[in-house]
Amino acid sequence: MSTLETRLRRWLRLYPADRREEMLGVLLTTIESGRERPGFRDAADLVAGAFRVRLRREIRSLGGPVWRDAFAVLGLATTVALVAALAASFRDTAFTVAVPGTPALIWPMWAPWLLVAAFDLLGLRRTSIGLAWAAALSQVPWIAFTQFDALASDRLSANVFWFVLAIISAAALSMSPGLRRAFALLGRGRGVVLLTGLSGLTLALGSVPAPGDAQWADGLVLTRDWFHNPRWALSVVSLLLVTAAYARLGTAAGRRWTALIVVSFVPIVWSAAIWTPPPAALAPALEAVSPLGPLTALAVMGAAATSLLRRRRRSTS
Amino acid sequence: VKPLQEPTFLILTALAAGPQHGYGVIGDVERISDGRVRLRAGTLYAALDRLTSDELVEVEREEVVDGRLRRYYRLTEPGAARLATEAERLRRNAETATTRLRLAGGAA
Numbered sequence: 457m458s459t460l461e462t463r464l465r466r467w468l469r470l471y472p473a474d475r476r477e478e479m480l481g482v483l484l485t486t487i488e489s490g491r492e493r494p495g496f497r498d499a500a501d502l503v504a505g506a507f508r509v510r511l512r513r514e515i516r517s518l519g520g521p522v523w524r525d526a527f528a529v530l531g532l533a534t535t536v537a538l539v540a541a542l543a544a545s546f547r548d549t550a551f552t553v554a555v556p557g558t559p560a561l562i563w564p565m566w567a568p569w570l571l572v573a574a575f576d577l578l579g580l581r582r583t584s585i586g587l588a589w590a591a592a593l594s595q596v597p598w599i600a601f602t603q604f605d606a607l608a609s610d611r612l613s614a615n616v617f618w619f620v621l622a623i624i625s626a627a628a629l630s631m632s633p634g635l636r637r638a639f640a641l642l643g644r645g646r647g648v649v650l651l652t653g654l655s656g657l658t659l660a661l662g663s664v665p666a667p668g669d670a671q672w673a674d675g676l677v678l679t680r681d682w683f684h685n686p687r688w689a690l691s692v693v694s695l696l697l698v699t700a701a702y703a704r705l706g707t708a709a710g711r712r713w714t715a716l717i718v719v720s721f722v723p724i725v726w727s728a729a730i731w732t733p734p735p736a737a738l739a740p741a742l743e744a745v746s747p748l749g750p751l752t753a754l755a756v757m758g759a760a761a762t763s764l765l766r767r768r769r770r771s772t773s
Numbered sequence: 774v775k776p777l778q779e780p781t782f783l784i785l786t787a788l789a790a791g792p793q794h795g796y797g798v799i800g801d802v803e804r805i806s807d808g809r810v811r812l813r814a815g816t817l818y819a820a821l822d823r824l825t826s827d828e829l830v831e832v833e834r835e836e837v838v839d840g841r842l843r844r845y846y847r848l849t850e851p852g853a854a855r856l857a858t859e860a861e862r863l864r865r866n867a868e869t870a871t872t873r874l875r876l877a878g879g880a881a
Contacts, residue, residue: 475818481841482795482814498813505815509822516826 459492460484467494470506472513518756519763525641526712527757528632532642533702533717534625535576535588535635538569540657541618567591569625576635585630592622617723620750624720627757631764641709646701653697656690716756722749777859781820783810785829785848785856792833792847795821821846829855 464483468476487494494502517523568591575584639647702717704710723746777785787793787801799812824830829852833845848856
C-alpha cells in the first residue's frame with residue numbers, strides 16, 4: 457500500500473464505511489501521480505463533503521430506531537437526575553440548612569419524577585409521559601410569575617436549568633421506547649455500575665452539609681473545603697461511575713446518547729468550575745456557551761419529532 | 774421546486790447519457806462544462822449521496838477493477854423528469870435573456 461493510499465484511507469474515515477472504497481479508487485486516479493498526500497484543496501473538499509454526507513444522513517435518520525434508542529437512555533439519565541434533585545431538595549427542607557443562593561423549591565415539578573419512572577417501568581407509558589409533561593410544564597407559570605425578583609441571578613439560572621432538563625426528559629420519554637428499553641440497552645453490568653454510582657451520588661447530595669459551608673452552582677451543592685470533605689470524593693467517584701455506565705462509544709445509538717447526555721448536562725459540568733476555575737479570559741465565554749448544550753439537545757429532539765411526524769404522514773397518505 | 778445547483782445539474786446531465794462510475798462522471802462533467810467545472814471527489818460523492826437518497830439516481834451495478842471498487846450510477850425516472858424540468862427552466866430563462874438583449878440592441 458502506497459503512502460498516498462494510507463493517508464487517503466485515513467481521510468476517508470470521515471465518511472460512512474459504504475462510501476470509502478469507491479472514493480479511494482477515484483481519489484487515487486484523480487490525484488496527480490507522485491504526490492504522497494492530498495493537496496490542500498482536495499483535503500478541504502474531502503472534509504466539506506464528509507460533513508455534508510454525515511449531516512444529511514444524520515438528519516434523515518432522526519426519526520429512526522437508532523435515535524429512538526438514544527432518546528431512551530437520555531430519558532433515563534434526565535429522569536434519574538430529576539429524582540436525585542428531589543433527594544437533594546428533601547435534604548434542604550428536612551434539615552433547613554442555610555445555603556446561600558439555594559434555588560427555590562420546585563415541588564410541582566420535582567415531586568412527580570419518581571412516579572414518572574415507576575409508571576414507565578410498569579408499562580404505563582402514556583400515564584408516565586403525561587405526568588412528565590405536566591410536571592415539566594407546571595414550571596412555566598412558576599418561572600414566569602414568581603421569579604422576576606431572581607432575574608439574572610444564580611437562583612433563576614438554576615431553576616431554568618432544571619426546567620429545561622425536565623422538558624428534555626419529557627420529550628425523550630415521549631419519543632423513545634422508554635426506560636425498560638434504556639436498561640436493556642445499557643445491559644446488566646452497566647446497570648449495576650449506574651445504580652452504584654447513583655446511590656453514591658444521592659448519598660453525597662443527600663447528606664447534610666456543615667452550616668454555611670456550601671454554595672449552589674446550577675443545582676449541585678458543593679462545599680468550599682472540598683479537599684477535606686468526604687462528600688466531595690464520594691460525589692466525584694459516583695459521578696465517574698455514572699459516566700462510565702452511560703458512556704458507550706462502540707455502537708451507533710451509544711455514541712448518540714453519550715453526546716446527548718453530555719450536551720444536556722453541560723451546565724452541571726460548568727458548575728464544576730467552582731473547584732478549578734478556568735482562566736479569567738475564558739470564563740465569560742464558557743459561561744455564555746454552557747446554556748447552548750441543553751438547547752442543542754432540545755433542537756435535536758425537535759428535529760426528530762418533525763421527521764417522525766413527516767414519516768407518519770407519508771405512511772398514512 | 775428548488776432550482777438545481779450547477780454541479781448537481783451537470784452530474785444528472787452526465788448520467789442522462791447512460792450509467793457511469795464516479796471517475797467517469799468527473800471526466801464527463803468537465804467535458805460538458807468545457808473544462809469550467811472540475812468536480813473533486815468530496816463534492817461528487819456528497820452530491821451522489823444526496824441524489825441517491827432522493828431517488829433521482831440509483832446504483833446500477835458494482836464491479837472490481839484492479840482491486841478497486843467501481844460503482845456505476847444511473848438516472849432514475851424521477852431523476853430524468855427533474856433534469857428535464859430544470860433544463861426547460863434554464864432554456865426559458867436563456868430565451869428571455871436573449872430576446873431582451875436583442876430588443877435592447879435593436880433600440881440602441
